[in-house]
Amino acid sequence: MKRIFVRHLILFAATVGCVACGSDSATGPKGGFTGQIDVRYLSDITPALQTAMTIAAGRWTQALSKNLGDFAINLPANSCFPGQPPINETHHNLLLFVSVANIDGQGTALALTAVCRLSSRDTLPILSNTVFDRADLDSMDARGELQGVVMHEMAHALGFDPGTYVTKGLSGGGVSDPFFSGVTSRSEFAKHGAWYTGVAVPLEDMRGRGPLDPHWRSSVFGDELMISFVGRGLKSPLSSITLGFFKDIGYDVDFSVADPYEVVPFFGGNRILPEGSLRNDFQQTTPPKFVSPLIAR
Numbered sequence: 260m261k262r263i264f265v266r267h268l269i270l271f272a273a274t275v276g277c278v279a280c281g282s283d284s285a286t287g288p289k290g291g292f293t294g295q296i297d298v299r300y301l302s303d304i305t306p307a308l309q310t311a312m313t314i315a316a317g318r319w320t321q322a323l324s325k326n327l328g329d330f331a332i333n334l335p336a337n338s339c340f341p342g343q344p345p346i347n348e349t350h351h352n353l354l355l356f357v358s359v360a361n362i363d364g365q366g367t368a369l370a371l372t373a374v375c376r377l378s379s380r381d382t383l384p385i386l387s388n389t390v391f392d393r394a395d396l397d398s399m400d401a402r403g404e405l406q407g408v409v410m411h412e413m414a415h416a417l418g419f420d421p422g423t424y425v426t427k428g429l430s431g432g433g434v435s436d437p438f439f440s441g442v443t444s445r446s447e448f449a450k451h452g453a454w455y456t457g458v459a460v461p462l463e464d465m466r467g468r469g470p471l472d473p474h475w476r477s478s479v480f481g482d483e484l485m486i487s488f489v490g491r492g493l494k495s496p497l498s499s500i501t502l503g504f505f506k507d508i509g510y511d512v513d514f515s516v517a518d519p520y521e522v523v524p525f526f527g528g529n530r531i532l533p534e535g536s537l538r539n540d541f542q543q544t545t546p547p548k549f550v551s552p553l554i555a556r
């Protein structure tokens with residue numbers, strides 16, 4: 260799998276402004292799925308990963324709801340990502356493919372997520388893919404980090420990605436001080452990080468991607484689900500700020516699902532060395548295309 264994935268940054272420019280283009284128009288057998296996230300495994304999965312996926316899907320389903328509609332998806336094999344099976348079906352809401360594969364050996368990248376199709380009506384993902392690095396699964400589990408990584412990747416698959424918030428005009432600040440500008444997330448940030456005097460809500464600024472880096476700024480947020488690394492002792496809490504993000508991009512949100520969280524940076528006394536990186540985990544093989552929902556008759 261190594262080097263097959265292409266940086267999202269390179270391809271994103273071709274995506275912005277592409278509303279309702281590249282629609283998949285074929286129809287297929289009607290699926291029976293009616294929930295929010297349909298997880299479909301494409302490889303053998305360890306019991307620990309399957310348990311973490313089930314918990315994460317349940318938690319995100321409780322937190323987020325949105326009837327995105329039914330989508331006719333007709334894709335040849337490997338058109339979204341390497342190893343993707345041919346798809347010819349009508350699917351409701353998000354279809355998330357999950358597999359375990361060799362990415363880069365132990366350490367560095369732990370997982371990769373890409374969004375392949377977005378709803379043209381809601382600009383929310385309807386087809387995503389996550390790959391977990393086989394070499395890191397056992398160590399993530401042993402360090403107690405697996406559940407947080409799975410929750411993190413599923414957040415990308417659900418829309419914590421530039422294809423949603425940049426397309427909706429919910430970001431700014433350029434390379435030097437990127438931020439997410441959704442009103443709900445900003446309001447929640449103000450409640451829990453009033454000490455911060457910069458422009459909220461700060462996105463990661465360490466890699467020069469500007470708002471195209473779909474992570475909260477680690478130097479401000481400290482231990483939170485959507486920062487770009489994991490480390491021993493981090494709890495990766497799901498904050499109301501992240502839930503506010505999902506409200507801002509269009510989901511209905513149950514804020515009671517949030518973990519307790521205050522915006523506390525990593526100061527010297529509580530500095531934690533990263534043990535695994537999620538910094539480049541949001542990547543694309545092809546730019547996501549838009550699909551129009553079928554109209555119920």
Ligand SMILES: [Zn+2]
Pocket residue numbers: 411415473474486487537538540541
């Ligand atoms: Zn990430």
